[in-house]
Amino acid sequence: YFQSHPAIQPATVVVEDRAHPSTSELSPTWNRTDEWYNYRSNPRERVHVLAALDESSYTGGTMNGDHPIAWCQDYQGGRAFYTGLGHTKESYADPAFRGHLLGGIRYATGHTQADCRPENGYRPLFDGTAESLADWKQAGPGSFTRSDDGTLTSSGGMGMLWYPGQDLGSYSLKLDWKMASASGDDNSGVxxxxxxSDDPWSAVDNGYEIQIDATDVPEKTTGSVYGFRSADLKKRDRALNPPGEWNTYEIR
Known part of the structure; x- marks a missing residue:
């Protein structure tokens, strides 16, 4: 993979997957000093990119603006995690970098779950910015608050945040979520x-809810189509990360 590198210098790392255990505690952008590898080819089509370099933030990048720097993949029945960070001794005194390494090791050794399939053909509906949140609408009471790290937190009422930008037919939707309650009793869903409609009951009465609540009965618990179909509970339990850790849904 390795082709060349410029001198050690500061750069901005853009975190693309904030559900993976190696990146879940990082901010959307991560400014750090390191030795930044250029690679012989771009691995994006073959791997699941976790973070990439902003080549405009330093000198010497040669990957034409798409510069993966950390990734994971399922490989021949096993798991692989790679990071191009950590080429300075100072890195290992940095709690954020040590957490990045630990999360990658936990994934690779099977101690936590993550979706490491390549992501091709997707486009963001929400990218953590206030500008993209403005494309969404609140239906009913309650609210969703955007934090500085780009996450959304729901509060209050039987309300719903929905995307009116485009009618979608056949699609695959990916999103990251976590439960705040230590018990896993967070009654929410997608x-x-x-x-x-601006009436949240329109979604309840006419749509389908993919549930987020690990404490309810089988047809109303995490991974179920609420009230219609239970998840495979054994598979669900193997895949479900505990409260406080990120999970990923793919709905299609």
Whole structure:
């Protein structure tokens, strides 16, 4: 993979997957000093990119603006994690970098779950910025608050944040979520397949909810289509990370 590198210098790392255990505690952008590798080819089509370099933030990048720097993949029945960071001794005194390494090791050794399939053909509906959040609408009471790290936190009422930007037909939707309650009793979900409306009950009455709540009965628990179909609970339990850790849904 390795082709060349410029001198050690500061650069900005853009975190693309904030659900993976190696990147879940990082901010959307991570400014650090390191030795930045250029690679012989871009691995993006073959791996799941976790973080990439902003080549405009330093000198010497040769990958034409798409510069993966950390990634993971399922490989021949096993798991692989790679990071191009850590070429300075100071890196190992940095709690953020040590957490990055630990999360990668936990994934590779099977101590936690993550989706490491390549992501090709997706486009973001929310990218952590206030500008992209402005494309969404709140239906009913309650609210969603955007934090400085780009995450959204729901509060109050039987409300729903929905995306009116485009009617979607056949699609795959990926999103990252975590439960705040230590018990896993967080009654929430992701609604799909409902007609546009500012009334949240329209989604309840006319759509389908993919549930987020690990404490309810089988047809109303995490991974189920609420009230219609239970998740495979054994597979769900193997894949589900505990409260406080990120999980990933793919809904299609």
């Amino acid at each position: 609604f799909v397949g409902f007609p546009p």
